[in-house]
Amino acid sequence: MTHAASTHGTAAAPAHDATVLGACPHDCPDTCSLVTTVRAGRAVYLRGNPDHPQTAGVLCTKVSRYLERVYHPQRLTQPLRRVGPKGAGRFEPVSWDEALDDIAARLRAIAARDPQAIVPYSYAGTMGLVQGEAMAARFFHRLGASLLDRTICSSAGAAALQVTLGGKVGMPVHTFADSRLILIWGSHSIASNLHFWRVAQQAKRCGAKLVCIDPRRTETADKCDLHLALRPGTDAALAYALMHECFVHGWVDHDYLQRHTVGWQALRARALQWPPARAAAVCGLPVAAIEALARELGACFERGEPIGIRLNYGMQRTRGGGNAVRAVACLPAVLGAWRRRGGGLLLSSSGWFPVQRDVLYRPDLLARSPCPQPRTINMSTIGDALLHPGGGSFGPRIEALIVYNSNPAAVAPQSGRVVQGLRRDDLFTVVLEQFQTDTADHADYLLPATTQLEHWDIHLSYGHTDVLLNRPAIAPQGQAWPNTAVFRALARRLGFDEPCFDDDDLTLCRQAFGTAVDFERLLRDGWAPLPVPDVPFADGGFPTPSGKCELFSAALAAQGLDGLPEVLPNHEPAGADPRYPLAMISPPARHFLNSTFVNVKSLRDAEGEPCLEIHPDDAAPRGIADGDTVEVFNDRGRHRTRARVTTRARPGVVVGLGIWWRKDGLDGTNVNELTSQALTDLGRAPTFYDCAVQVRRCAAA
Numbered sequence: 001m002t003h004a005a006s007t008h009g010t011a012a013a014p015a016h017d018a019t020v021l022g023a024c025p026h027d028c029p030d031t032c033s034l035v036t037t038v039r040a041g042r043a044v045y046l047r048g049n050p051d052h053p054q055t056a057g058v059l060c061t062k063v064s065r066y067l068e069r070v071y072h073p074q075r076l077t078q079p080l081r082r083v084g085p086k087g088a089g090r091f092e093p094v095s096w097d098e099a100l101d102d103i104a105a106r107l108r109a110i111a112a113r114d115p116q117a118i119v120p121y122s123y124a125g126t127m128g129l130v131q132g133e134a135m136a137a138r139f140f141h142r143l144g145a146s147l148l149d150r151t152i153c154s155s156a157g158a159a160a161l162q163v164t165l166g167g168k169v170g171m172p173v174h175t176f177a178d179s180r181l182i183l184i185w186g187s188h189s190i191a192s193n194l195h196f197w198r199v200a201q202q203a204k205r206c207g208a209k210l211v212c213i214d215p216r217r218t219e220t221a222d223k224c225d226l227h228l229a230l231r232p233g234t235d236a237a238l239a240y241a242l243m244h245e246c247f248v249h250g251w252v253d254h255d256y257l258q259r260h261t262v263g264w265q266a267l268r269a270r271a272l273q274w275p276p277a278r279a280a281a282v283c284g285l286p287v288a289a290i291e292a293l294a295r296e297l298g299a300c301f302e303r304g305e306p307i308g309i310r311l312n313y314g315m316q317r318t319r320g321g322g323n324a325v326r327a328v329a330c331l332p333a334v335l336g337a338w339r340r341r342g343g344g345l346l347l348s349s350s351g352w353f354p355v356q357r358d359v360l361y362r363p364d365l366l367a368r369s370p371c372p373q374p375r376t377i378n379m380s381t382i383g384d385a386l387l388h389p390g391g392g393s394f395g396p397r398i399e400a401l402i403v404y405n406s407n408p409a410a411v412a413p414q415s416g417r418v419v420q421g422l423r424r425d426d427l428f429t430v431v432l433e434q435f436q437t438d439t440a441d442h443a444d445y446l447l448p449a450t451t452q453l454e455h456w457d458i459h460l461s462y463g464h465t466d467v468l469l470n471r472p473a474i475a476p477q478g479q480a481w482p483n484t485a486v487f488r489a490l491a492r493r494l495g496f497d498e499p500c501f502d503d504d505d506l507t508l509c510r511q512a513f514g515t516a517v518d519f520e521r522l523l524r525d526g527w528a529p530l531p532v533p534d535v536p537f538a539d540g541g542f543p544t545p546s547g548k549c550e551l552f553s554a555a556l557a558a559q560g561l562d563g564l565p566e567v568l569p570n571h572e573p574a575g576a577d578p579r580y581p582l583a584m585i586s587p588p589a590r591h592f593l594n595s596t597f598v599n600v601k602s603l604r605d606a607e608g609e610p611c612l613e614i615h616p617d618d619a620a621p622r623g624i625a626d627g628d629t630v631e632v633f634n635d636r637g638r639h640r641t642r643a644r645v646t647t648r649a650r651p652g653v654v655v656g657l658g659i660w661w662r663k664d665g666l667d668g669t670n671v672n673e674l675t676s677q678a679l680t681d682l683g684r685a686p687t688f689y690d691c692a693v694q695v696r697r698c699a700a701a
C-alpha cells in the first residue's frame with residue numbers, strides 16, 4: 001500500500017490513487033483497521049483491512065457509510081459565532097483568528113478569577129489518544145481548569161474489574177473461538193461488537209452453545225441457543241444463583257480457588273443464600289431457565305470444556321452495576337475457566353495497553369498553573385453542575401464549558417437539566433464538532449473539526465489487543481481543524497510557552513506508547529499486536545495487589561463497603577412507585593453509535609424514527625397500538641415518541657433505542673429527558689437503565 005499523508009497535522013492531497021491505512025475512531029470494542037482509497041484528493045472507497053486479523057476485511061454497517069459522513073453536505077467547514085439566543089442554533093461565520101482571539105480572551109478573563117470555573121467536557125466521540133485528550137489535557141492542566149471525571153460509559157465496570165481482576169484485562173477475544181459455552185451478557189454483539197460475534201459464530205460451528213443474557217430480545221438473542229430476559233439491574237442475583245448451583249452440585253475447581261483466589265469461602269457462603277428460586281423472583285425469570293443455564297455450565301465443567309463470558313457495558317448501567325460486574329467476574333474463577341484457552345471473561349482489554357498517559361496528558365503542568373489541585377466535575381451529573389450556583393464544596397460556578405468529542409445535550413442523563421444549563425446566558429460555551437448537534441446549537445463558538453480521514457491518531461482497543469495507527473487520507477474539509485490544532489493555538493494565545501505545546505500530531509502518536517510498541521511496524525502495517533498470552537490467568541498472576549482473583553476485596557472492605565459482590569436493588573426498583581410501573585432501558589439503536597451517525601441518511605432511513613418498544617401485554621391495557629404516538633414520562637420529564645408494540649421488549653420493560661438527537665424528537669426531546677443523574681455503586685457512573693416510567697397513548701392530533 002502507498003501512504004498519502006504528510007507527517008504533519010493533516011494530509012497532503014495525494015496526486016494519484018493511493019490506499020491509506022487508518023483506524024476506526026468510534027466507541028466500539030472492535031477498533032477496526034481501515035483502508036481508504038483516495039483518488040485525486042478525494043476518498044472514494046473505505047473498507048476493512050483484510051490483513052488485520054481482528055478486522056478481517058469487514059466493517060459494520062455504520063462505518064461502511066463513513067464516507068457519507070465525511071462528505072456530508074452539513075459538515076461544519078468554518079468557524080461560527082452565535083448570533084441568536086442560546087440554543088437557537090443561529091450562527092455567523094468568523095475567521096479562525098477572530099474566533100481563537102476572542103475565546104482566548106474570554107478564558108483568560110475567567111481564569112484570572114478562578115480557572116476552575118472553566119470545565120472541559122469530552123468523551124469517546126473519537127477513541128483516538130491524540131485527538132482525544134493529548135493536547136487538550138495539556139492545555140487544561142496548564143490552565144488549572146476543573147478536571148473532568150469521565151464516567152459516562154464504563155467506569156462502574158472498570159472499577160469492578162479493578163478490584164476483582166486487577167484491571168481492564170481478560171481473555172483475548174480471538175480465543176472465544178475455542179469456547180464451548182459462551183455467555184453473552186449485557187451485550188447486543190451483532191450491533192455493537194460485530195467482530196466478537198464472528199468469533200462466536202466460529203465457536204458455534206465447532207459445537208459451542210451461545211447464551212444471551214439481556215432484558216431485550218435483540219437480534220443477537222434471536223441467534224443464541226438460550227436467552228434469559230432478566231429485569232434490568234438484576235444480573236448480580238443471576239450470577240449468584242449460577243454460583244449457588246455450581247457450589248451445590250460440585251461444579252467447582254477447588255484447586256484453582258485455593259491457589260489463585262482470595263475469599264472463596266466467603267463467596268461460597270454468600271452464594272448459598274441465592275438458590276435459583278430466590279434469584280428467579282428478583283430477575284423475573286422462570287426458575288427452570290436459571291437451572292437450565294446452570295446445568296449447561298455444569299456439563300461443560302464436567303467435560304473440562306472452556307466456558308467464556310463476554311460482558312459488555314449494558315449490564316453496569318444501574319445502581320448495582322459495579323457489583324453486578326464483580327459477581328459475574330467471580331464465575332470463571334469458581335469454574336476454573338481461566339485455566340483453558342477459550343475460558344474466562346472479557347469486558348474490556350484496554351488495561352493491557354501500556355499507554356504513557358503522563359507523557360501524553362502532562363498532569364505535571366498543573367503545578368505550573370494558578371490552581372495546582374483543581375476540583376473534579378463528574379460528567380454524568382453535568383446537568384446539576386451547570387445549574388449549580390457555586391459556592392461551598394462545589395467551588396466556583398461554571399462560567400465556561402469547552403466541549404469536544406461529545407454531545408452532552410443528547411447523551412448525558414436527565415438532558416432537560418443539561419439543556420437548561422447550556423441555555424444560561426452567562427455560560428460561555430465552545431464546541432468543537434463535525435456537525436451541528438444538539439450541543440452545538442448551544443455554542444457561543446462552534447469550531448469545525450476534522451474527521452478520522454483528515455488527521456493523525458493512534459488507538460488502543462477495548463475489545464482486542466492490537467495498537468492501531470491512523471494516517472490522514474485526505475485534506476481537511478473546508479477550514480476544519482484537528483482538535484490538537486485548536487488547543488495548540490489557544491495555548492499560544494494564552495502565553496503557554498512549554499515546548500510540549502509545539503509537539504505535532506505525529507510526535508504525539510509516537511509518544512503514546514513510547515518504545516513499548518514498534519512504531520515502524522505501525523507506520524508500515526497500520527497495526528501492531530501486544531504480547532498478551534492466549535490464556536493469561538491459567539496460573540493466576542492477576543494484576544491485583546494479591547496477585548489473585550479477589551472474590552473478596554479488602555480494598556472495598558477498607559472503604560466500608562461490602563468486600564463481596566452485593567446484590568443491590570435499583571434506585572428505581574420495579575413496582576416501587578405505582579405511578580411509574582415500567583422500567584425503561586435505552587440501548588443503542590443498531591445503526592447508530594451513541595449519538596453519532598444519526599444524521600447519516602442511509603443509516604437514519606434504516607433506523608426509521610425515534611420509538612419506544614413496548615410488550616403487547618403492557619400496550620394492551622393502555623390502549624396502545626403499534627405506531628401510536630405515546631408519551632413516556634416520570635418526575636424528571638416527558639418525551640413523546642412512536643410506540644412499537646413488540647415482544648423484543650419483555651413485559652414490564654420498555655426500550656427507547658438511542659440515541660436520537662433531541663431535535664429529531666416529536667417535541668424536541670429524547671430518551672435522556674427521563675433518565676436520572678443518580679450514580680452507580682462503584683465508579684460514579686450514570687444509571688441510564690435504572691429508570692422507572694409510565695407510558696400513555698397520546699390522543700390523535
Ligand code: SF4
Pocket residue numbers: 024025026027028029030031032059060061062063064194195593
Ligand atoms: S464501529 Fe466498531 S465494528 Fe464498526 S468499523 Fe468501527 S470498530 Fe469496526
